Structures are given as structure tokens and as C-alpha cells.
Amino acid sequence: MNSSAAIGIFDSGIGGLTVAHAVTKLLPNENIIYFGDTAHLPYGDKSAAAIQAYSIKICNVLLQQKCKIILIACNSASAAAYELVKEYVGSKAKVMNVIDPVVNYISENYAGKTIGLIGTKQTVNSNIYRKKTDALDKDITLKSLATPLLAPMIEEGFFNHNISESIIQEYLKNEELNDIEALILGCTHYPLIKKQIESYYKDAVTVLDTSEIVAKSVKEFLSENNALNALNAHIKHFYVSDYTQSFETSTKIFFGEQIRLEYYPLWE
Structure with a gap:
């Protein structure tokens, strides 16, 4: 090389x-x-x-x-x-x-824990994160939620904004993400709204910056x-x-x- x-x-x-x-x-x-x-x-x-x-x-x-x-x-x-x-x-x-490094990180740090994932429909519906975490055999529970409005919202510059605040909160309060200890930002756009997500959880959930x-x-x-x-x-x-x-x-x-x-x- x-x-x-x-x-x-x-x-x-x-x-x-x-x-x-x-x-x-x-x-x-x-x-x-x-x-x-x-x-x-x-x-x-x-x-x-x-x-x-x-x-x-x-x-x-x-x-x-x-x-x-x-x-x-x-x-x-x-x-x-x-x-x-x-x-x-x-x-x-x-x-x-950008998936395998995150799965490896979860394996090393979140055995026996419940983890959330937000991402595009393609990422969530592929079930790839679930398959890979299940294969670890580390008793990790993964809760996934498709959040299709977030990437185009960010592309258009609507973050750190009242509009983005409402959309983010609407997604994160979904019961699919109840009782998680960490949240995977399963889209490379999402680090730009990491602070807003952390603010929503008030340090109760660790937000993983996959980048x-x-x-x-x-x-x-x-x-x-x-x-x-x-x-x-x-x-x-x-x-x-x-x-x-x-x-x-x-x-x-x-x-x-x-x-x-x-x-x-x-x-x-």
C-alpha cells in the first residue's frame, strides 16, 4: 500500500x-x-x-x-x-x-445494554445494524427508528432552528426509542444535530458521533x-x-x- x-x-x-x-x-x-x-x-x-x-x-x-x-x-x-x-x-x-466500526465500538462498550438507532429508511429497513449486533452475541438490544425528514432538513440548512427542534423532538419521543442508554447517529448528516439531540436527552442518553x-x-x-x-x-x-x-x-x-x-x- x-x-x-x-x-x-x-x-x-x-x-x-x-x-x-x-x-x-x-x-x-x-x-x-x-x-x-x-x-x-x-x-x-x-x-x-x-x-x-x-x-x-x-x-x-x-x-x-x-x-x-x-x-x-x-x-x-x-x-x-x-x-x-x-x-x-x-x-x-x-x-x-461506516457501520462496522460503530458495531465494534458498541461491542466493546455496551454489552448487555439497550441501544437506539436513528437513520434513513434504507439503513433501518436493511436491518444491517440489528443483524450485526445480534451476531456479536453480547446481549445487546437494538431499537431502531427511521427518521427520513432529518437528512433533507439538514441538507437545506434547517438545524439549530425552531423547525428542526420540533422535528427532532417528534422523532425522539417515539416509543420505539424508550429506555435506551445510547443512541447511534446512523446517518453521516446527523452529527450536525448532535447538540440538539443531547439537549433533548439531558445527559440521560449517550449520543454516539459515528464520524x-x-x-x-x-x-x-x-x-x-x-x-x-x-x-x-x-x-x-x-x-x-x-x-x-x-x-x-x-x-x-x-x-x-x-x-x-x-x-x-x-x-x-
Whole structure:
């Protein structure tokens, strides 16, 4: 593995920038290539077959860039396309998702506990978190709730706002999430509303920021394989399959700093 090669990260939109930001914060020397498939967002209401087709197209772009890791920074795509992408990429790059690191974290910290999960319809209906937590045999009870309004609400900039407050509270008071001790933010958009969720629970429930957990798993993999970049990062490319000026402006909220998005017409 070429240690100076970039880490490729993709998502349906800008939600995955929360993961990219966590990775660059923890691994400032790493080169980053990000692809936001904004022409097809959100993935949460797409079929598994459609998500798989989009994911393979994006992987081709990242493989052309010689990425050492391809990180699927989307729970919906991780649920629907991870196994196919891993088989497609083969030994050309390490394929990682945003679900397995979180399941491993739960295994280590929440045996015998009741955990909540909020995410898109695709993520929740896939039952992938439940299957993986059941397979741990750690007596973990998982309570899941689809929260389809949250990702588009965040994409449109409606958070830290009365509208978002009402929607968040309406979801969290659902009886499906009763008696949980921790809550998995099962969508890469959701770290942006973590404070509002924590405020609702008033420290009674631990809110798990999956972007930080995933970034740590990337660092662990690179460390174990002697693939950390020893040089200062000089590549940070951010591509989108559909482009608007307002969309570029909103990425500052997700990434924590102004970045320039480059239009990459995926389907031409």
C-alpha cells in the first residue's frame, strides 16, 4: 500500500463531509479525495440496486485516483453496497464502511445494554445494524427508528432552528426509542444535530458521533499496516456530480471551513 496515496471518501451528498472532516482532523497528513453524488441524493430513499450502481461508478473515479482506502461515508450505501464494492475493488484498495466500526465500538462498550438507532429508511429497513449486533452475541438490544425528514432538513440548512427542534423532538419521543442508554447517529448528516439531540436527552442518553468512531478506525487500519502518510497533505479534492453555488456555500457548515467543490459529471 502506497502510504502517500489518498483516502477516497464518498457519500450521496455533503453529509459524508462530517466523516471527511473527522478524518482530516485526526489524520492531518493524509491526502483526501471526496466524492458527493449530489445528482442522486438522498440515497436513503433509493433502491439497493440503484445505490449499488451509483457506488460502483464512484469507485471507478476513486480507483483512477489511486486511493489506498475507499471509505463509504454513507450508512445507506454501507448497508446496500459494501459487499459488492469490496468484491469489485478487490486488492486495489482497502474498502471501509461506516457501520462496522460503530458495531465494534458498541461491542466493546455496551454489552448487555439497550441501544437506539436513528437513520434513513434504507439503513433501518436493511436491518444491517440489528443483524450485526445480534451476531456479536453480547446481549445487546437494538431499537431502531427511521427518521427520513432529518437528512433533507439538514441538507437545506434547517438545524439549530425552531423547525428542526420540533422535528427532532417528534422523532425522539417515539416509543420505539424508550429506555435506551445510547443512541447511534446512523446517518453521516446527523452529527450536525448532535447538540440538539443531547439537549433533548439531558445527559440521560449517550449520543454516539459515528464520524469520530469511523475516523479512529481509519487511523487504526493505517497504523497497523504502516500506511500512514509521513508527509504533509497536499491533495484535498472535493467532487460533486451536480453543482450549485449555494451548495458549495453550505459545505462550510459540514466541513468546518470553506472548501471548493469541483463539478464532476459522473454519467457523461
